[in-house]
Amino acid sequence: MLKTLNTGSVFHVLGFLILLIGLIQFIPLVVSFIYMDGSSSGIILSIAVSILFGFVIIKSTKAQKELSIRDGFLVVGLGWLLMALFGSLPYFFSGSIATFTDSFFESMSGFTTTGATILTDIEIMPKALLFWRAFTHWIGGMGIIVLSLAILPILGIGGMQLFKAEAPGPTADKLTPRIKNTAKILWLVYVGITFVEVIFLMFGGMDLFDATCHSFATMATGGFSTKNASIKAFDSTYIDTIITFFMFLAGVNFALHYRFLIGKFNSYFKDFEFRAYLFIALGSTFVLTFSNYFAGVFSSVFESLRYGVFQAVSIGTTTGFGTADYETWTSLSQILIFLLMFIGGSAGSTGGGMKVIRLIVVIKHGIIELKKMLHPQAVIPLKLGKRIVPKEVTFSIIGFFLLYVSLFVFISIFMTIIGLDFLTAIGASASCIGNIGPGLGNVGPTDNFAFIPGIGKWVLSFTMLIGRLEIYTILVILTSGFWRHR
Numbered sequence: 001m002l003k004t005l006n007t008g009s010v011f012h013v014l015g016f017l018i019l020l021i022g023l024i025q026f027i028p029l030v031v032s033f034i035y036m037d038g039s040s041s042g043i044i045l046s047i048a049v050s051i052l053f054g055f056v057i058i059k060s061t062k063a064q065k066e067l068s069i070r071d072g073f074l075v076v077g078l079g080w081l082l083m084a085l086f087g088s089l090p091y092f093f094s095g096s097i098a099t100f101t102d103s104f105f106e107s108m109s110g111f112t113t114t115g116a117t118i119l120t121d122i123e124i125m126p127k128a129l130l131f132w133r134a135f136t137h138w139i140g141g142m143g144i145i146v147l148s149l150a151i152l153p154i155l156g157i158g159g160m161q162l163f164k165a166e167a168p169g170p171t172a173d174k175l176t177p178r179i180k181n182t183a184k185i186l187w188l189v190y191v192g193i194t195f196v197e198v199i200f201l202m203f204g205g206m207d208l209f210d211a212t213c214h215s216f217a218t219m220a221t222g223g224f225s226t227k228n229a230s231i232k233a234f235d236s237t238y239i240d241t242i243i244t245f246f247m248f249l250a251g252v253n254f255a256l257h258y259r260f261l262i263g264k265f266n267s268y269f270k271d272f273e274f275r276a277y278l279f280i281a282l283g284s285t286f287v288l289t290f291s292n293y294f295a296g297v298f299s300s301v302f303e304s305l306r307y308g309v310f311q312a313v314s315i316g317t318t319t320g321f322g323t324a325d326y327e328t329w330t331s332l333s334q335i336l337i338f339l340l341m342f343i344g345g346s347a348g349s350t351g352g353g354m355k356v357i358r359l360i361v362v363i364k365h366g367i368i369e370l371k372k373m374l375h376p377q378a379v380i381p382l383k384l385g386k387r388i389v390p391k392e393v394t395f396s397i398i399g400f401f402l403l404y405v406s407l408f409v410f411i412s413i414f415m416t417i418i419g420l421d422f423l424t425a426i427g428a429s430a431s432c433i434g435n436i437g438p439g440l441g442n443v444g445p446t447d448n449f450a451f452i453p454g455i456g457k458w459v460l461s462f463t464m465l466i467g468r469l470e471i472y473t474i475l476v477i478l479t480s481g482f483w484r485h486r
Contacts, residue, residue: 320437
C-alpha cells in the first residue's frame with residue numbers, strides 16, 4: 001500500500017535548500033567586492049530573490065511527519081532542479097550570460113559537476129562568476145543534500161531517505177550510525193583534501209584565486225576552469241601532475257579515504273573496486289601513451305605519458321579538464337576515451353558515469369551466463385572479491401546499465417533530429433549523461449555548447465540531472481505509480 005506524499009515536509013525542506021543557495025551566494029559577492037568586477041548588483045539581486053523565496057516557502061509549510069523514501073526522491077529531484085534554477089540567477093541578473101536558457105545550462109552543468117559550458121570566452125567573465133561556477137561544482141560534488149544533512153537539523157527528519165536518494169553509487173556507505181554524522185565525516189574529508197590541493201597548486205605558481213577554483217573543480221570532478229585553454233594554459237608539468245593525482249583521489253570512494261585517515265592504511269587495496277579502478281587508469285594511460293608516441297603525435301615517451309595520463313584520469317573520472325586536443329590523437333586513443341566516458345569513477349566518489357563497480361558486475365554476470373550454458377544445473381554466485389553480490393542487486397545494476405545505454409541512444413537520436421551531426425550528437429549525449437564536460441565533434445575539448453539550439457540545451461540540462469542522480473531518482477518520479485496512492 002502506497003502512502004500519500006508528505007508535501008508539507010517536502011516543501012519545507014526545499015525551502016531550506018533555496019534559502020541555503022541564497023546564503024552561499026554571499027561568498028561570490030565578497031569575491032566581487034574584492035576584485036571590483038561589476039557583478040555585485042546582479043549577485044545581490046539573486047541573493048534577495050533566493051532568500052525571499054526560501055523564507056516564504058518555509059513560513060508557509062510545516063514539517064510534521066517522517067519523510068518516506070518517496071518523499072526523499074521528490075526532495076532530491078526537485079532540490080537539484082531548484083539549485084540549478086536559483087544558481088543561474090547570478091549569471092542572468094548580472095548580464096554576463098544573456099539568456100536564461102544559457103544561464104540555466106551553465107548552472108545545471110556546474111551543480112551536476114558536468115563542466116559543459118556555453119561560454120565562448122571564459123576569461124572575460126567577472127571573477128566572482130568564475131568563482132561561482134567553480135563553487136557550484138564543489139557544492140554539487142558531494143551533494144548539497146548531504147551538506148544540508150550536516151548543518152541543518154530540520155533535514156534530520158528522514159535523513160537516511162535523502163542520503164540514499166542522493167548519494168552517488170549503487171549503495172550509500174553509512175559510516176556511522178547517525179546520518180548527520182556520516183554527512184559531516186564525508187564533508188570533512190572532502191574539505192580537507194580540497195584545502196591540501198589548493199596549497200600544492202599555489203606552490204606550482206597558481207595564485208589563490210586560480211588554485212581555489214581549480215581545486216573546487218578537481219575534487220568535484222567537474223572541470224570548469226578559469227582559462228579558455230583549461231589546464232593547458234598553465235603549461236606546467238608540476239600542475240598537470242598535482243591535478244592528475246587529486247582527480248584520481250576524487251574518483252575513489254570517499255569512505256576509503258576516511259578509513260585511510262583513521263589508520264586503516266590497507267583499506268584501498270583491500271577494496272575490489274579500487275583495484276579495478278586503478279587497473280583501468282593505468283591500462284588507459286599505457287594505451288594512450290604508446291599509441292600516440294608510436295604514431296608520432298608526441299616527440300618523446302615522456303611527453304606522451306604526461307598528456308596521456310592526464311587525459312586518461314580526467315576523462316576516466318569524468319572531470320573533463322584538458323591539456324591537449326585528444327581529437328587530434330590516434331583513432332585507438334579516441335575510441336578508448338569514448339569508452340572511458342561511460343565507465344566513470346568509483347561508487348561513493350564524486351565522479352560520474354556508470355561507475356566501475358557496475359561495469360564489473362555486468363561483465364561478471366555475462367561470464368556466469370556463458371558458464372551456465374555449458375553447465376545448466378550449476379549454481380554460480382557472483383562475487384566481488386570474497387563478497388557475494390545478491391541477485392536483486394545484480395538485476396538492479398543490469399537494469400541501470402540498460403536504462404543508461406537506452407537514454408544515451410535516445411538523446412543521441414534527438415540531438416541529430418535538431419541538427420547536430422552524428423559525432424557531435426553522441427559526444428554531447430555521452431558528455432552530459434556521464435557528467436564529463438568535453439565530448440566529441442563540435443563539443444570536443446577545444447569547443448563549447450553555445451551553438452546548440454535552445455531546445456537541445458534544455459534536453460541536455462535534463463540529461464545532466466538524470467546522470468548526476470544516477471537515472472533512477474529522476475525516472476521514478478516520472479512514473480505514474482510514484483504519484484498514485486491507494
